[in-house]
Amino acid sequence: MTPRRTALAIVIAVLIAALLGVDPAAAQDVGVRARVDSTSVVEGGQVVLTVEISGPSLGEVAPPDVSGITDFDIVGGPMTSNRFQWINGRTSATRTYSYALRPRQTGSQRIPSLGLLVNGRTYRTEAIDVEVAPAGSAGPPGAPQAAPPGGGIRGGPGRSQGITRPQPAPADAPQVRIVADVDERTAYIGQQVTLRVLLDTQTEILNLGMKDTPTFPGFWAEEIKLPENLEQRRVQRGPESYSEYTLMKRALFPTGTGTLMIPGLTYQIQVRRRSQDPIESFFFTPTETITRRTEPIAIHVQPLPAAQRPEAFSGAVGNFTLSVTADRRESQVNDAVGVKVKVAGEGNLNAVNALPLPDLSDFKQYAPKVSASTSVAGDRMLGEKIWDYVLIPLAPGSQAIPPVRFSFFDPKAGVYRSVASPAIPIQVARGPEGSAGGTVGGVVQSDVRQLRRDIHFIKQAPDGLMDRSRPFYRSRWFAVLILLPVAADFGVFVFSRTRHSQRANARQRRERRARTMARRRLKDAHRRMAPATARAFYAEVARALTEFVAAKFDTSGAGLTHDRIEDFLASRGAPDEERRQFHRCLEACDYARFAPASSGSEEMRRTLQEAEEIIVRLERSLST
Amino acid sequence: MRRSLLALGVLLILCGLAPVSPALATTPSELFQGGNSLYEQGKFRDAAEAYEKILGYGVADPRVLYNLANAYFKLGRLGPAILNYERALRLDPSDQDARDNLELARGQIRDRIEDAEVPYPVKVMQDHLDTVPPDSLSAVFLCLYVITCGFVACLPLTSGEGRRRLLGYAAAATGVLALLAGGALVEAIQSRTAERAIVMTDRVDVLSGPSAENTVLFTVHEGTRLEVRNRRDGWYQVSLPNAMSGWIPSGMVERV
Numbered sequence: 001m002t003p004r005r006t007a008l009a010i011v012i013a014v015l016i017a018a019l020l021g022v023d024p025a026a027a028q029d030v031g032v033r034a035r036v037d038s039t040s041v042v043e044g045g046q047v048v049l050t051v052e053i054s055g056p057s058l059g060e061v062a063p064p065d066v067s068g069i070t071d072f073d074i075v076g077g078p079m080t081s082n083r084f085q086w087i088n089g090r091t092s093a094t095r096t097y098s099y100a101l102r103p104r105q106t107g108s109q110r111i112p113s114l115g116l117l118v119n120g121r122t123y124r125t126e127a128i129d130v131e132v133a134p135a136g137s138a139g140p141p142g143a144p145q146a147a148p149p150g151g152g153i154r155g156g157p158g159r160s161q162g163i164t165r166p167q168p169a170p171a172d173a174p175q176v177r178i179v180a181d182v183d184e185r186t187a188y189i190g191q192q193v194t195l196r197v198l199l200d201t202q203t204e205i206l207n208l209g210m211k212d213t214p215t216f217p218g219f220w221a222e223e224i225k226l227p228e229n230l231e232q233r234r235v236q237r238g239p240e241s242y243s244e245y246t247l248m249k250r251a252l253f254p255t256g257t258g259t260l261m262i263p264g265l266t267y268q269i270q271v272r273r274r275s276q277d278p279i280e281s282f283f284f285t286p287t288e289t290i291t292r293r294t295e296p297i298a299i300h301v302q303p304l305p306a307a308q309r310p311e312a313f314s315g316a317v318g319n320f321t322l323s324v325t326a327d328r329r330e331s332q333v334n335d336a337v338g339v340k341v342k343v344a345g346e347g348n349l350n351a352v353n354a355l356p357l358p359d360l361s362d363f364k365q366y367a368p369k370v371s372a373s374t375s376v377a378g379d380r381m382l383g384e385k386i387w388d389y390v391l392i393p394l395a396p397g398s399q400a401i402p403p404v405r406f407s408f409f410d411p412k413a414g415v416y417r418s419v420a421s422p423a424i425p426i427q428v429a430r431g432p433e434g435s436a437g438g439t440v441g442g443v444v445q446s447d448v449r450q451l452r453r454d455i456h457f458i459k460q461a462p463d464g465l466m467d468r469s470r471p472f473y474r475s476r477w478f479a480v481l482i483l484l485p486v487a488a489d490f491g492v493f494v495f496s497r498t499r500h501s502q503r504a505n506a507r508q509r510r511e512r513r514a515r516t517m518a519r520r521r522l523k524d525a526h527r528r529m530a531p532a533t534a535r536a537f538y539a540e541v542a543r544a545l546t547e548f549v550a551a552k553f554d555t556s557g558a559g560l561t562h563d564r565i566e567d568f569l570a571s572r573g574a575p576d577e578e579r580r581q582f583h584r585c586l587e588a589c590d591y592a593r594f595a596p597a598s599s600g601s602e603e604m605r606r607t608l609q610e611a612e613e614i615i616v617r618l619e620r621s622l623s624t
Numbered sequence: 625m626r627r628s629l630l631a632l633g634v635l636l637i638l639c640g641l642a643p644v645s646p647a648l649a650t651t652p653s654e655l656f657q658g659g660n661s662l663y664e665q666g667k668f669r670d671a672a673e674a675y676e677k678i679l680g681y682g683v684a685d686p687r688v689l690y691n692l693a694n695a696y697f698k699l700g701r702l703g704p705a706i707l708n709y710e711r712a713l714r715l716d717p718s719d720q721d722a723r724d725n726l727e728l729a730r731g732q733i734r735d736r737i738e739d740a741e742v743p744y745p746v747k748v749m750q751d752h753l754d755t756v757p758p759d760s761l762s763a764v765f766l767c768l769y770v771i772t773c774g775f776v777a778c779l780p781l782t783s784g785e786g787r788r789r790l791l792g793y794a795a796a797a798t799g800v801l802a803l804l805a806g807g808a809l810v811e812a813i814q815s816r817t818a819e820r821a822i823v824m825t826d827r828v829d830v831l832s833g834p835s836a837e838n839t840v841l842f843t844v845h846e847g848t849r850l851e852v853r854n855r856r857d858g859w860y861q862v863s864l865p866n867a868m869s870g871w872i873p874s875g876m877v878e879r880v
Contacts, residue, residue, distance in 0.1 A: 453728060454728075455694055455697050455698075455724075455725040455728055455729070456694075456721035456724055456725055457694075458660055458663050458664075458690070458691040458694050458695075459687040459690055459691060459721070460660065460687075461653070461656055461685065461687050461688075464653055465652045465653055465656055465678070465683050465685040465687070465688065466683070466685055467682060467683050467684050467685065468684060468685060468686060468715045468716070469682075469684035469715065471758050471759060471762070471816075472758070472759040472762045472763070473758060473759075473762045473809065473813065478762060478766070481766050481770070482766075482769070485769065485770050485772075485773030485774070485777075486773065488773065488777055489773050489776050489777045492777040492780060492781065493780060496780035496781060497780075
């Protein structure tokens, strides 16, 4: 490509860019920042968030996305303001969006990073932390509600408090001054204070601009628009005559109490310079840029009186009227009725969040659509807020929308005022059969709703009063009933042990005497040892043997069979030989008892001797 | 004599028909009726005085405490209201009205304090136990205890292995139930005798030590319930369910 062609291409590109209105530098030099008027606030107070977009030129700017603000309620805004400056041939444009935010809870709350679209590009602000102190506390230093006693000046050293004075101009400087003034120096929180900035000049003003974007910490500010062409007035100040222009008007609403400062506003003014050189005066326009700053103004903000504050008061300060209208007076079940609640008047209605209808049990009520608007009459801000409710009649008959109440504080009279709308009768007819699902006989059933909560009513005492400070577990009866079963158990235990011991003694005694008793019986048998009394002899020997075993094992001798005797003897470890000898002797006795003829004296003597022997042996073996 | 008796009878009947005035009432029952009558007329302050007088007689009936709490609630004095609901519930934990009113009153105080987290089954059990009067728990425990002791007493008197084993099992089962009831009773007694206090003034600073020179740790407001952990020379060491603790002057609170 030749240099000529390159130069041509550049020229064409610049022309196209100029025609399309695209400034290649604009997008790069855009600055976005967010700030708050105070990083500390007391509970219930407000902070003003300002998002400022500045650059050489601003094209399409979308408002910031504030949906991410969850720690605060947005009670006002956005208020938009634009500023354009041309200084030394360079332009700069600034657009600000301001929001009034009320914190939802105490502690450290965060305004997150907000995104906004400028000329198709997304920019993000920095997140801002705000300390929220509990209401009634002294509040963090710097919070609007915690102004130091006596009212410190926030404007910095060297500025006088609350006195608006024109700055003395140097003797050779052009006679230009800028004055800021307010209509009220003492106001209630939420009351409008109108700020007016005036320019008095004796010379021609060529250009004029503000050095910084005006900020009003501790106030919610609304711009009062001025006419496109500034109106000129002639005023006489002492011997001097001036041209006066109104440069700015702001409606300021204090968001905290104490002494709040309206900071000074700095203007840069380009004026015609007086030149001693006639050639310069003839051919050129000698100019000079001078700076003028207004004095800070102190506003003493008092809290709203706590006494006689109506229950329905929700923070509106000003003078308002209330109207409630229904779009129809006759309706049918399930046929919607629109009710419009409108509050309008002089003052800031941003603080009024909700104006609910009273509880209507015979209507289904939907969340209202809220719209708000502001306008200016003279220097006063007028607000209007409308809640559009949709009510669905649930039951036929003569229904009524009860009076709606609205309370506000009248700062001029210094009193709370309440207004109420009249009740609106609504005649509800039965709907056509089957017009709505779930209706029976034209009546729609709905859940029973709790309208209000209150404590349960007082109690009666028909059975008389009774001191119940001493519970049962602290009474003597409780202790007695705890100890009694234990004592009974102990008694039973002692009784059982005693009885057991007694039984054991009797058994031991019987066992000890078993051999003696057996010997005695054998003696009796010995006396009957004759053929004539053979049967008695053997019976006595057999009894001596069985009674011996019965005594040794503490059981009854009657019915003691051979098998049981064998079990007993085996259980105590009697040797087999002795057991066999015992059974042999006993069987011999049984045999002889039932066949006495076969037994002679010698036989009886041997049986007796054997019985004595086995008893001795068993006594020995059972004792070991 | 007959005339005097007749006049006395007429006087008694007239006294019975006339509405009871707390100023003239002498017995707790008359004071109670008078207090209720004043309450129904909306004279909550006078009603509260009548109920307080009953308590001065030493008659700690939960209904008196409940009505007194209601009167204070209507007067907007949440501290005394919550205190007396708590006291009424200590005497009669099964009173659902008092529980509801206490919850409503607690919902209106400034301080919101989260309770310490407990597992759900434990919370359900605690909630149920909280509603059972200690006297009922005492009766259940005593019944099970006596039955267990009866089974134990029968053991040595019973012969036969099978019967003794059966009695042993029965004694063990009722013994376990008696232990559970006893545990619940101990828990209920501990809960009702725990030292608690209600903040009676608008706000109290809780300090790091028992003197005014100490650091303010946090602030509590009227109606907040505090656990009293220690006492020293007109100061209470108190704690909240969320483990925050400190010292406050004893005159700022009233013990439950």
